[in-house]
Amino acid sequence: MNPPVRCGMCARAIQPGDLRFALLWKIYADYDGIIDLGDELLLEKTLLAVEKGSARDLEEKVYMESRHILCPACREEILETLSSLEEMRSEAGSDEEGGEERNLH
Numbered sequence: 255m256n257p258p259v260r261c262g263m264c265a266r267a268i269q270p271g272d273l274r275f276a277l278l279w280k281i282y283a284d285y286d287g288i289i290d291l292g293d294e295l296l297l298e299k300t301l302l303a304v305e306k307g308s309a310r311d312l313e314e315k316v317y318m319e320s321r322h323i324l325c326p327a328c329r330e331e332i333l334e335t336l337s338s339l340e341e342m343r344s345e346a347g348s349d350e351e352g353g354e355e356r357n358l359h
């Protein structure tokens with residue numbers, strides 16, 4: 255028999271037929287279109303970092319995505335964390351970035 259599926263957060267075993275969720279996340283460098291060529295020191299540091307880092311490191315800094323199985327309790331916890339972040343942001347009254355692309359239900 256296959257080992258039980260486990261929650262990616264709390265590691266609880268999820269039995270066949272039990273409710274479970276898949277969490278897909280992506281995190282990537284958000285490019286604003288501005289490269290400051292005036293800051294030579296920063297440019298030099300960036301180039302050095304690129305030379306030193308492995309291709310994989312660099313790739314992970316620019317783009318990462320992953321998929322995890324979650325139990326219902328951990329799903330709730332993640333949704334609560336995300337909505338409290340949004341509440342904090344709206345309480346701070348700043349929405350100037352306007353980069354909102356919500357897809358939560």
Ligand SMILES: [Zn+2]
Binds near residue numbers: 265325326327328329
């Ligand atoms: Zn869990």
